[in-house]
Amino acid sequence: MHPLAVIREQLSPLFQEYVGDPSPYLEMVRPAQDSKFGDFQANFAMPLAKKLGKNPRELATEFVEKLQLGEICETVEVAGPGFINFKFNSDWLTARLNEMQQDDRLLISSADEPKTIIVDYSAPNVAKPMHVGHLRSTVIGNTLCRILNFLGHKVYGDNHLGDWGTQFGMIIFGYKNFLDEDQFQQASVEELARLYKLVNQLSEYHELVKKIPDIQKKIESTSAQLQEQEANADPKDKQQRKAVGKLKNDLAALKEGLISAEEKVAVVTSSPELISQANAHPDIARLAREETAKLHRGDEENLKLWNQFLPLCIAAIEEVYQRLDVNFDLVLGESYFQPFLQTVVEELQQKGLAVESQGAVCVFHEGNEAPFIVQKTDGAFTYATTDLATIRYRVEELKADCILYVVDARQGEHFKLLFETAEKWGFDKIDLRHISFGTVLGDDKKPFKTRSGDTVGLESLIDESIQRARTIVDVGDDAKPNPELDESTRQSVAEIVGIGAIKYADLRHNRESDYVFNWEKMLATNGDTATYIQYACARICGIFREVGTNRESLRESDSKVVFTHDAERALGLQLLRFAETIEAVVADYRPNILTAYLFETANALTTFYGNCHVKNEPDAAIRASRLLLCDLTVRVLEQGLALLGIQTAEKM
RNA sequence: GCCCCGGUAGCUCAGCUGGAUAGAGCAUCGGUCUUCUAAACCGAGGGUCGCAGGUUCGAAUCCUGCCCGGGGUGCCA
Numbered sequence: 001m002h003p004l005a006v007i008r009e010q011l012s013p014l015f016q017e018y019v020g021d022p023s024p025y026l027e028m029v030r031p032a033q034d035s036k037f038g039d040f041q042a043n044f045a046m047p048l049a050k051k052l053g054k055n056p057r058e059l060a061t062e063f064v065e066k067l068q069l070g071e072i073c074e075t076v077e078v079a080g081p082g083f084i085n086f087k088f089n090s091d092w093l094t095a096r097l098n099e100m101q102q103d104d105r106l107l108i109s110s111a112d113e114p115k116t117i118i119v120d121y122s123a124p125n126v127a128k129p130m131h132v133g134h135l136r137s138t139v140i141g142n143t144l145c146r147i148l149n150f151l152g153h154k155v156y157g158d159n160h161l162g163d164w165g166t167q168f169g170m171i172i173f174g175y176k177n178f179l180d181e182d183q184f185q186q187a188s189v190e191e192l193a194r195l196y197k198l199v200n201q202l203s204e205y206h207e208l209v210k211k212i213p214d215i216q217k218k219i220e221s222t223s224a225q226l227q228e229q230e231a232n233a234d235p236k237d238k239q240q241r242k243a244v245g246k247l248k249n250d251l252a253a254l255k256e257g258l259i260s261a262e263e264k265v266a267v268v269t270s271s272p273e274l275i276s277q278a279n280a281h282p283d284i285a286r287l288a289r290e291e292t293a294k295l296h297r298g299d300e301e302n303l304k305l306w307n308q309f310l311p312l313c314i315a316a317i318e319e320v321y322q323r324l325d326v327n328f329d330l331v332l333g334e335s336y337f338q339p340f341l342q343t344v345v346e347e348l349q350q351k352g353l354a355v356e357s358q359g360a361v362c363v364f365h366e367g368n369e370a371p372f373i374v375q376k377t378d379g380a381f382t383y384a385t386t387d388l389a390t391i392r393y394r395v396e397e398l399k400a401d402c403i404l405y406v407v408d409a410r411q412g413e414h415f416k417l418l419f420e421t422a423e424k425w426g427f428d429k430i431d432l433r434h435i436s437f438g439t440v441l442g443d444d445k446k447p448f449k450t451r452s453g454d455t456v457g458l459e460s461l462i463d464e465s466i467q468r469a470r471t472i473v474d475v476g477d478d479a480k481p482n483p484e485l486d487e488s489t490r491q492s493v494a495e496i497v498g499i500g501a502i503k504y505a506d507l508r509h510n511r512e513s514d515y516v517f518n519w520e521k522m523l524a525t526n527g528d529t530a531t532y533i534q535y536a537c538a539r540i541c542g543i544f545r546e547v548g549t550n551r552e553s554l555r556e557s558d559s560k561v562v563f564t565h566d567a568e569r570a571l572g573l574q575l576l577r578f579a580e581t582i583e584a585v586v587a588d589y590r591p592n593i594l595t596a597y598l599f600e601t602a603n604a605l606t607t608f609y610g611n612c613h614v615k616n617e618p619d620a621a622i623r624a625s626r627l628l629l630c631d632l633t634v635r636v637l638e639q640g641l642a643l644l645g646i647q648t649a650e651k652m
Numbered sequence: 653g654c655c656c657c658g659g660u661a662g663c664u665c666a667g668c669u670g671g672a673u674a675g676a677g678c679a680u681c682g683g684u685c686u687u688c689u690a691a692a693c694c695g696a697g698g699g700u701c702g703c704a705g706g707u708u709c710g711a712a713u714c715c716u717g718c719c720c721g722g723g724g725u726g727c728c729a
Contacts, residue, residue, distance in 0.1 A: 027669065034672080043671055046709075056709080080672055081709065125729075162729065334729090360727050369654070369725075376727045383729050410723060412656060438657085439723085446722095476691045484689095509665070512657075514722080516664065520678090525691035527677045528665090535691050543688045584668070596666070599676085606693070615688045630688095652691070 002107055002579040003096065004029065006072060007040055007086055014066050018052060031577065038075065038087035039573055045082035056082030088573070090563050097561040097572050101632055106639060108579045110152035117153050118394050119145045121406035122326070123160040126313040126333070127167035127196050130320050130458040132448050132517075133408075136437045139506045139645070141406035142326045143591045144435070146643045147582065156398060160390065161333030163310060169292025170199040172305050176291075177281070189316040192309060202278050203285035205268045208261045215258045222251045296338070296380065310335075320458055324499060325645055337389040341381040344389050345374050353424055365420050372417040384418065391422050395430055402431040404589065409436040409512070435589050438514035440506075448517045466498035468523055472531070473497065476652065484651060493649045497523070497531055500646040504530035507644055508595040528599045530646050536602040537637050538652040539609065540630045547615050551631050559624035561632075567608040571629060574604040578636050582643075591644065598640045605633050 001009070008026045015022035025044035032041045045063065049056035060082040069076055075087045100107045121141020124134045145157040174195025183191040226247040229240070268274045281287070295302040314331070321327070345361055348354035354363045354374055362371035374385045394400040405415060415434035422432060442448040450456055473494050477483045485493065505522035509515040525531050544551060563569045581597040584590075614630065617623040638648050 024669070028671090030668085037672075041672090046671075050709085083672070123729090165729065167729095358726070362726075371726060373727050378727080380727085382727070386729095409657070411729085413724060414729090416656095436657095472691070476689090479691085480689075510667095513665080514658080518664075521664065524678075529677090531691070535689080539689050539692080541689095546688050588668080590668085592666075593668075596676085603676095609688085610693055613688070652689080 001109075003088060003093070003573070003576050004031070004040060004580045007042075007069075010067055010069060010072075011042070011063070014063055018048060032085065035570075037079065037083070038077070038085035040086045042084040042086070045078075045084065049082065060084050090569060093569065093572055093576065094561045094563060096576055097628075097632065100576065101555055101561070101628060106578055106632075106636060107576070108150070108582055114152050114154060115401040116156075116399050117148055118156045118158055118398065118400045118403040119148070119406060120158050120160050120390075120403060121145075122321075122328075123162065123407075124317060125162035125165065125167050126310065126317060127162075127171050127192070129193055130317060132440055132456040132458060132461055134458060135440060135461070135502070136506055136511070137406045137408065138321075138324065138326055139503050140435065140437060140511055140591060141404075142324075142645050143503075143507060143643065144404060144406065144589055145329075146645060147585060147591075147594075150643060151582070151586065156329045156400075157327070158330040158332060159328045161314070161331060163313075163333035164296075164335040164338060166289060166292050167196060168295060168306055168309070169288045169290070170203075171196050171309060172291040172295065172302055173284070173288040174199040175305060175309075178277070188312050192312065198277075199284060199288055201264075201268065202274070202281060203288060205265060205274075205278050206282060206285060208265050212258065212261055212265070215254060215261065219251065219254045219258065222247060222254060226251060293378075293380070320462070323459075323462055324503075325647070332390075332393075334383070334386050337386050337393065338381075340389040340392070341385045344385055344392070345381070348374060348388075348421075348425065351425065353421065363417070363421050363424075365417060368413075368417060370413065370417070372421055384414070384421075387418050388422060388425065391418075391427055391430070391432070395427055400430060402433070404433050404435050406435045406437070409438055412436055433589075435511070437511040438509075441514050441516045443516065443518070445516065461502065462499065464519075465502050465523070466494050468519060469498035469501065469531075470494035472523060472525065473652070476525075489651070493652055496647045496649050497534060497652075500530035500534060500641070503644060503646055504533075504595060507591040508599075510592050511590060528595070530641070533598055533602045533637055533641065534646075534648050535652055536605055537634050537648045538650065540605070540634050541650045543614050543630055544627070547627065549627055554624075554627055554631055557624070559621070559628055561628050562621065562625045564622055564625075565608075565612050567604075567611040568626070568629060571601075571604040571608045571633065574601050575629075575632055575636050578640070594640060594644065598637060601633065601636060601640075605637075608633075 007029055011029065012022055012026060015025060019025070025048055028044040028047075029040060029042045032038050042060075042063075045060035046056045049059045052059070057078060060078040064076050064078055064084060067076060069086070072089060072092050073086050074089045075085070077085045079085055096107070119141050121144075122134060122138040124130050141157065145155050149155045171192055175192075178195055178198055180191060180194075183194070226244065229244050229247060268278050278284075291302060295306055345354060348363060349361065354361050356362075357364075357371060359377035360371075360373050361375035362373050364371050372384050373382050374388070375381055391403065394403055407415070412434060415432075415436075419432045419434075422428075422430075440448045448456055470490065473485070473490050477485045477490065501522045505517070506515075508528060521527070522529060523531055525535065561572065563572065577597070578601075581594060585593045608629070612626055614623060614626045617626060641648060
């Protein structure tokens with residue numbers, strides 16, 4: 001059991017005479033905010049005393065007197081208004097470390113009640129290449145799978161692919177009208193991607209050509225309105241000032257929209273090939289939608305094409321996942337659930353949940369203006385319908401207790417409505433959670449784009465990261481007196497560092513917030529990065545090579561951990577906090593708690609490294625103890641990084 | 653209009669369910685390689701936690717109002 005759990009376990013029965021459920025108070029036992037107070041602190045005496053109408057310091061003292069922590073704690077003291085500070089006995093800590101040394105799970109116990117958990121993540125549209133927008137869901141989702149799995153839950157990482165939507169109609173239309181047969185033979189996926197892009201571009205062109213005059217009119221009217229208001233507004237009237245400000249904003253947004261529309265149109269008109277294609281297909285958008293509708297109706301030709309394209313698209317995406325070391329347990333795309341959608345709608349109607357409204361079938365929820373549309377006016381189903389069918393499948397076929405949707409925050413409302421609908425529909429036992437996350441931003445604080453304004457492809461992002469990492473590896477190794485890495489090792493280290501940097505940069509941020517993507521920061525060799533932690537591991541591996549000690553046999557020897565320096569104790573205590581950290585991560589599905597812990601651990605290690613020499617330590621027992629600490633630290637760091645899907649190298 | 657999220661050091665971000673003097677990293681400045689990897693370490697400066705109230709022993713954290721930014725908002729997913 002880890003130290004925090006031990007304190008909580010000792011405290012727990014003492015609450016009996018004061019309160020029914022001690023758990024909220026037990027959670028007020030935390031790592032000490034400042035090490036001068038001790039190792040852990042309990043803050044429950046103040047709120048509990050208030051509730052009981054007692055004096056908080058006296059109450060804290062009552063607890064301390066009843067506690068029997070003689071073997072475990074060196075001191076347990078009441079401080080300030082009623083904090084209880086715990087400082088562990090060093091012998092007890094070293095005993096725990098020796099226990100940890102023998103434990104493959106590093107004192108992390110398996111879940112008491114293993115659950116079946118679906119992690120729904122990544123879910124790209126297979127018709128388009130993956131881009132940076134898929135990064136967060138993929139990385140966070142994969143980490144949650146790894147952690148939950150490690151805790152002994154039955155986990156299904158499920159890639160709920162977009163494989164049945166409008167984008168396939170576009171590809172089919174493109175295939176029928178613009179196919180380059182030779183290209184398709186040579187590089188089918190690239191050709192399909194080109195077709196998708198082309199059809200999308202031409203559809204958008206026609207749409208924008210129609211919209212531009214409207215935008216211009218809107219700009220004129222807004223501009224006129226603004227002038228009038230500015231002329232007449234009383235500058236002291238806040239309401240009026242606000243209205244003027246809003247008009248200015250609107251106008252700027254409209255102008256920006258106009259410029260971007262004109263640019264897109266210009267791309268087509270300036271290319272003789274594109275403009276002739278556009279003119280030849282004035283009704284392309286509708287016709288592409290019609291291809292989708294035909295596919296959904298079961299049209300033989302389109303279904304055949306779909307069956308031909310899908311494996312190709314999936315193979316292309318799979319390649320990216322392999323580079324990211326991401327594996328799914330299930331890949332059940334939207335298409336899989338099509339046969340069940342009609343029934344879902346009928347059931348919802350029978351139960352009186354879904355009603356017809358403006359030609360569509362909708363579920364309305366109190367307090368929400370927006371309807372949850374399960375069938376459109378044209379009879380087609382929506383992703384709302386698919387999501388409901390998917391919940392049923394996961395509950396009935398997979399026996400899921402919990403579903404985590406790792407999907408960006410903008411879909412919050414969809415999930416709110418989905419969960420409410422599912423509950424009323426009868427799936428009220430399952431724990432449904434939207435694990436939402438923010439956007440990846442560029443330096444301009446707008447969604448991350450290339451300089452030319454295109455979305456950043458995930459492949460090219462990975463390529464660039466590895467390339468940048470390679471430069472760091474080369475520079476670092478060349479700077480050594482005797483460079484020790486050969487060409488292939490350098491490349492594999494660059495891959496580990498490059499991929500690790502991307503993942504870590506994403507995971508270290510609180511998932512709810514947006515973050516700014518920055519190559520220099522994520523690949524920095526110093527600071528809160530994967531590179532820094534990986535390097536810390538490699539330095540320690542270097543010690544073992546230098547000393548000539550085999551790590552496995554070290555663990556089997558009689559050597560024990562002993563503390564002879566503050567840095568050893570601090571590192572040891574930090575290592576023992578691994579289990580408590582994993583608990584905290586899972587409590588709210590926040591991987592950044594783990595990255596913060598690993599960074600702190602790496603820091604504790606470097607402090608130790610600077611203060612406690614291993615190789616030159618003359619006392620054999622102390623030297624062995626330090627080697628044990630080194631070994632344990634690397635195990636914790638490597639295990640922690642592995643849970644984040646990040647690898648390490650023996651030499652860097 | 654309505655709804656959601658955010659505003660913390662020059663920059664990028666933590667801050668868990670209200671706890672002790674608000675923390676990291678980067679950048680800046682000053683030191684450290686004849687000693688296990690300097691891809692490293694040590695030290696220093698830097699804050700009106702958007703603003704104003706409120707709740708209480710105690711508020712960056714909870715409540716109300718306002719300001720600023722982002723997102724969503726009936727048939728895309």
